[in-house]
Amino acid sequence: MSSHEELRAIALSEFARAGYAATSLQRIAEIAGLSKSSVLYHYSSKEALLDAAIMPALEGFESLVERLEASSDRAAFIEGFVDLLLEHTLEVHMFVNQAASLEDVLVFDRANAAAVRIAAYFASTTHSAMERMRFGVALGGAAYLMASQHQYQLEPATSIDETRVALITIVTELLSPVPVRSTTP
Amino acid sequence: MSSHEELRAIALSEFARAGYAATSLQRIAEIAGLSKSSVLYHYSSKEALLDAAIMPALEGFESLVERLEASSDRAAFIEGFVDLLLEHTLEVHMFVNQAASLEDVLVFDRANAAAVRIAAYFASTTHSAMERMRFGVALGGAAYLMASQHQYQLEPATSIDETRVALITIVTELLSPVPVRSTTP
DNA sequence: GTCTATACTGTGATAGAC
DNA sequence: GTCTATCACAGTATAGAC
Numbered sequence: 287m288s289s290h291e292e293l294r295a296i297a298l299s300e301f302a303r304a305g306y307a308a309t310s311l312q313r314i315a316e317i318a319g320l321s322k323s324s325v326l327y328h329y330s331s332k333e334a335l336l337d338a339a340i341m342p343a344l345e346g347f348e349s350l351v352e353r354l355e356a357s358s359d360r361a362a363f364i365e366g367f368v369d370l371l372l373e374h375t376l377e378v379h380m381f382v383n384q385a386a387s388l389e390d391v392l393v394f395d396r397a398n399a400a401a402v403r404i405a406a407y408f409a410s411t412t413h414s415a416m417e418r419m420r421f422g423v424a425l426g427g428a429a430y431l432m433a434s435q436h437q438y439q440l441e442p443a444t445s446i447d448e449t450r451v452a453l454i455t456i457v458t459e460l461l462s463p464v465p466v467r468s469t470t471p
Numbered sequence: 472m473s474s475h476e477e478l479r480a481i482a483l484s485e486f487a488r489a490g491y492a493a494t495s496l497q498r499i500a501e502i503a504g505l506s507k508s509s510v511l512y513h514y515s516s517k518e519a520l521l522d523a524a525i526m527p528a529l530e531g532f533e534s535l536v537e538r539l540e541a542s543s544d545r546a547a548f549i550e551g552f553v554d555l556l557l558e559h560t561l562e563v564h565m566f567v568n569q570a571a572s573l574e575d576v577l578v579f580d581r582a583n584a585a586a587v588r589i590a591a592y593f594a595s596t597t598h599s600a601m602e603r604m605r606f607g608v609a610l611g612g613a614a615y616l617m618a619s620q621h622q623y624q625l626e627p628a629t630s631i632d633e634t635r636v637a638l639i640t641i642v643t644e645l646l647s648p649v650p651v652r653s654t655t656p
Numbered sequence: 657g658t659c660t661a662t663a664c665t666g667t668g669a670t671a672g673a674c
Numbered sequence: 675g676t677c678t679a680t681c682a683c684a685g686t687a688t689a690g691a692c
Contacts, residue, residue, distance in 0.1 A: 289657080305572030307492035310685065324658050326687065379571070382615070386568045387490025415629045419616065419637045423645075426619060427612020430567070431604065434611060444600045452604045456645070460608075474675085496668065507668080509676050517668065659692075667684075674677075 290328050293318055298339035302376040306336060306384055333391060340393045343377035344400075346370055351400045355407060360461060367425065368453045371432045372446060382433040408461075417463075424460035428453050475513050478503055483524035487561040491521060491569055518576060525578045528562035529585075531555055536585045539592060545646060552610065553638045556617045557631060567618040593646075602648075609645035613638050 287295075296317050300309045311332055315322045329335040347370060354363040371378050381397055388394040408421040431453075444452075472480075481502050485494045496517055500507045514520040532555060539548040556563050566582055573579040593606040616638075629637075 303571070305490075305492060305569070307490060308572055311687090312684080320657095321659060322686085323660080323688085327657065330687090332686070383568055383571045384490070386488070386564070386618075387493055415633050416637045416640070419629075419634070420641055422616040422619070423609070423612035423638075423641050425612075426615035427608035427610075430611035430615045431607040433571075434607070444604075448600055449604070452601045453608075455601070456605055456608050460641070460645075495666075497666080505675095506677060508670085508678080511669065512675065515669095657692105659690100661689085661691100663686105663688075665685080665687105668682095670681075671679085672677100673679100674675105 289318070289320070289324075293320075293325060293328050293335065294338050297335045298376050298380075301336060301339060302379045302383075306380075306388060336388075336391060337393045340377055340380065340397070343370070343374035344393060344397050346374065347397065348400050351403050351407075355403070361458070364454055364457050364461065368428065368450055368457065371429060371453070372450055375432055378429055379433040382429050420460045424457045428457055474503070474505070474509075478505075478510060478513055478520065479523050482520045483561050483565075486521060486524060487564045487568075491565075491573060521573075521576065522578045525562055525565065525582070528555070528559035529578060529582050531559065532582065533585050536588050536592075539589070546643070549639055549642050549646065553613065553635055553642065556614060556638070557635060560617055563614055564618040567614050605645045609642045613642055 293314065296314055297309075300314060300317070311322045311325050314335070315325045318325065325335075329338060350363065350366045350370060353359075353366070381394070385394050385398055385401075389398065404425065405421070409418055412418060478499065481499055482494075485499060485502070496507045496510050499520070500510045503510065510520075514523060535548065535551045535555060538544075538551070566579070570579050570583055570586075574583065589610065590606070594603055597603060
């Protein structure tokens, strides 16, 4: 692995674990076995390192949103969303845990904007506050679950496939028209 | 409002908005119209200020967990949980967004521990991975929704009461035995 | 491509005057 | 209770030798 790629991986892992602000270039350099200056040779600034770490996941996310807006295919969106969560655990963790505090960073701006577009899309398909909140709980909950599974390891190791199927099921249920169970006796 | 209380309120708001690490004592002092030193007269350190900001919400959370463990009353727990979310929006926002990066801070340690106790409680009542994930999505999603509603204001101002009822409904549905809709035609 | 040395800024915190 | 002055330190970033 090139120094470039290795630094990106280290940065992503440390930014996700300890937080962007709390992670110094010094620490990243130490883990890589380099000096601070060498790190800054590969990436011209700390923020450039953050950009590089997040970018692939961000682009996947943005293209997912575009496909949803173009096709309105909800089932495909849900599958793509869950797959994105599973594939980019660390980046999701960062987004969930630090998007708020990094709102002035370009790459997080774009991620936030994409999230807003999803919210706007679902808001435009319904006028019920109840359904809008179901969307929020579903997508936020799935992302949050992935983010925290990465933190606490108390689950008896559910397999990736099992996780994937369960998440798709739960999100699909929440995004479907309300079953109105109580009013059909 | 006393300086003491005012500083606590400012700190909570800034920590939640910009993040703990990214908020300097200087900034808090400026907002309060004081000097850094005066801030440090009221709270002996930055972390002491964080403790004071979070403590009331944390105690409410811990007592909620204790009541759940003692009574196993799920409905009461869900109501209490949602009410806690609505009452302590800023603190929830902080917990969701920064618990990971502040794990070495005492007050967040306790909050994390309480969250783990909830997860352990629900894990002990079922052996199905599917149900465990439903718990995670429900509680995480509700907390995440509250945290992000505070960020983006794109919702057409859902009332507190409406929000409360919707959240309780959604969480209750997710924590109920799976309806198995597809296998009962 | 990697290093040492350095500049500069901002941080949390302390001491002591008022 | 609030201030100014000062501290020691860590932060990002740059310059230049090798």
